[in-house]
Amino acid sequence: MPQSEQALWAVGYARGYSTLGAGMDSARADAYERLRRNLRGTLRGEKVYESAPGFQMSFEGGRFTETGLPDTLRSVAYVDSLTAGGMTLVLATWTPTGSPSSGPPPGTRTSFPKTPPSWVRDRIPNGGDRAQAVGRAPRYYYLKNSWRRAEERARRQLAFQSASKIERLQKSTEDWRHKVTSLQTEVRLQRVQAVARWANAETCYVLVEGTVDEVLIGQD
Numbered sequence: 001m002p003q004s005e006q007a008l009w010a011v012g013y014a015r016g017y018s019t020l021g022a023g024m025d026s027a028r029a030d031a032y033e034r035l036r037r038n039l040r041g042t043l044r045g046e047k048v049y050e051s052a053p054g055f056q057m058s059f060e061g062g063r064f065t066e067t068g069l070p071d072t073l074r075s076v077a078y079v080d081s082l083t084a085g086g087m088t089l090v091l092a093t094w095t096p097t098g099s100p101s102s103g104p105p106p107g108t109r110t111s112f113p114k115t116p117p118s119w120v121r122d123r124i125p126n127g128g129d130r131a132q133a134v135g136r137a138p139r140y141y142y143l144k145n146s147w148r149r150a151e152e153r154a155r156r157q158l159a160f161q162s163a164s165k166i167e168r169l170q171k172s173t174e175d176w177r178h179k180v181t182s183l184q185t186e187v188r189l190q191r192v193q194a195v196a197r198w199a200n201a202e203t204c205y206v207l208v209e210g211t212v213d214e215v216l217i218g219q220d
Contacts, residue, residue, distance in 0.1 A: 006095055007093045007095045008094045008095075009092070010035045010038060010091075010092050010194075011090065011091055011092075011194070012026075012027040012028055012029065012030035012031025012089070012090040012092060013030055013088070013089060014026035014027035014087065014088040014090075015087065015142065016084075016086045016088050017088065020083050022088075024088060024090065027088045027090040028078055028090050030090075031078065031090045031091070031092035032073065033068075035073060035093075036073045037066060037069075038068075038189075038191065038192045038210075039069055039094065039190070040068070040069055040190045041066055041068035041069065042066070042067050042186070042189075042216065043155060043159045043186070044064065044065050044066075044185070045062065045064040045184070045185050046063055046182055046183065046184045047062040047160075047183045048180065048181070048183075049180070049181045050180050050181075051181070052178035066155075074097065075094055075097055076093070077093050079091050079092070079093055082109075085143045087143055087144045087147075112197075112199055113198070116200070117196065119134060120198055120205050130209045130211060131161070131209065131211070132158075132207060133158035133207075133208055133209075134205060134206070134208075135150040135151060135153030135154025135156070135157060135208070136150050136203050137153065138202065139204060143204075147197070149204075150197075150204045150206040151206045151208065153206075154207065154208040155192060155208060155210075158192065158208060158210055159186075160185045162185075162215070163212065164183055164184060164185045165184045165218055166182070166184075167181070167182040167184065168180070168182075169181075185217055186215075186216040187213075187214065188212070188214040188215075189210050189211070189212060189213065190210065190212075190213040191210055192209070192211075193208065193210070194206050194207065195208065195209050
């Protein structure tokens with residue numbers, strides 16, 4: 001993924017068709033929505049875990065909401081497109097008004113390396129103004145859903161590792177006792193984008209980075 005101090009980039013996904021043009025409108029709309037949300041938005045989420053004596057803690061479910069900027073994003077350019085893996089892909093970029101816009105240089109399309117990159121193998125060191133997080137998802141039949149899910153999970157992980165609150169509740173009866181743990185987050189993220197992707201035969205991985213503009217959890 002191209003990177004710039006001014007520009008923000010996003011890939012839009014849609015189903016692949018026999019011609020590139022058939023999926024372009026949907027892929028462009030998806031890329032626009034990602035840019036609008038990634039420039040600045042609020043992510044609120046909760047993950048619930050349950051444990052019982054003699055059993056490991058298990059994930060029981062989660063709920064998430066995201067809000068982005070109003071539908072008024074300007075200076076969006078669609079700089080590249082292709083069909084691959086049953087998908088229509090569009091690369092879009094946003095730049096602040098008055099800033100020069102540039103697309104990727106010719107010949108910058110590359111294939112994934114055969115061996116996983118370090119950000120897949122190792123824990124990501126975080127520090128400084130730009131935090132990073134990795135999301136992963138199984139390779140679904142419709143591959144666009146895998147990449148969307150992996151990027152979505154990376155954004156959520158970015159929020160949880162930046163600010164979270166834990167609430168615990170113990171439930172018990174005469175025959176059963178178990179604990180419920182709620183992990184919650186709410187942050188305002190700014191300039192979040194996917195900076196790297198990788199996949200093998202089973203899993204898709206996305207590395208995102210962004211800035212936590214404001215921590216909202218615990219302000220009520």
